[in-house]
Amino acid sequence: MNSNSGNYSRRRFISSCMACGACMALAPVTLGSASFTSADNKKKIRVVYSLHGEVQDRPDWPNKGFDFRPGMEHFNSVLKKEFPTFTFIPTLATGKEDAGKILSLDKIRTAILSSR
Numbered sequence: 001m002n003s004n005s006g007n008y009s010r011r012r013f014i015s016s017c018m019a020c021g022a023c024m025a026l027a028p029v030t031l032g033s034a035s036f037t038s039a040d041n042k043k044k045i046r047v048v049y050s051l052h053g054e055v056q057d058r059p060d061w062p063n064k065g066f067d068f069r070p071g072m073e074h075f076n077s078v079l080k081k082e083f084p085t086f087t088f089i090p091t092l093a094t095g096k097e098d099a100g101k102i103l104s105l106d107k108i109r110t111a112i113l114s115s116r
Contacts, residue, residue: 042087046106047076050093 049072052058056066072090079088093099 042085044087044089046089046091046102047079048091048093048099048102050095050099052094054092 049068051068052060054067054069054072056064056068058064076088076090079086091102093102
């Protein structure tokens with residue numbers, strides 16, 4: 001970090017990443033791509049948390065025993081409040097393979113809904 005960048009903590013970095021992720025999640029929806037809709041016609045957006053678990057059960061960043069639930073609940077509530085016309089589906093993926101399966105299933109569902 002150079003001296004002109006100011007104070008940029010990990011917390012601020014992660015907050016920026018979450019905000020960026022929310023915008024990226026909305027980009028396909030705002031561009032009119034196929035998406036899921038619920039019974040009340042809200043577009044659905046899946047939020048994938050890639051973690052070992054909601055509470056770290058092994059040594060990893062940030063540390064063993066770290067509880068991600070408050071942060072995830074806060075993020076989910078902010079999304080729900082700021083984007084009331086969407087339904088957010090929080091999902092936990094325990095690794096790259098698990099995340100890939102979740103995304104593949106979503107692609108299949110999108111393809112089925114698009115063909116109707």
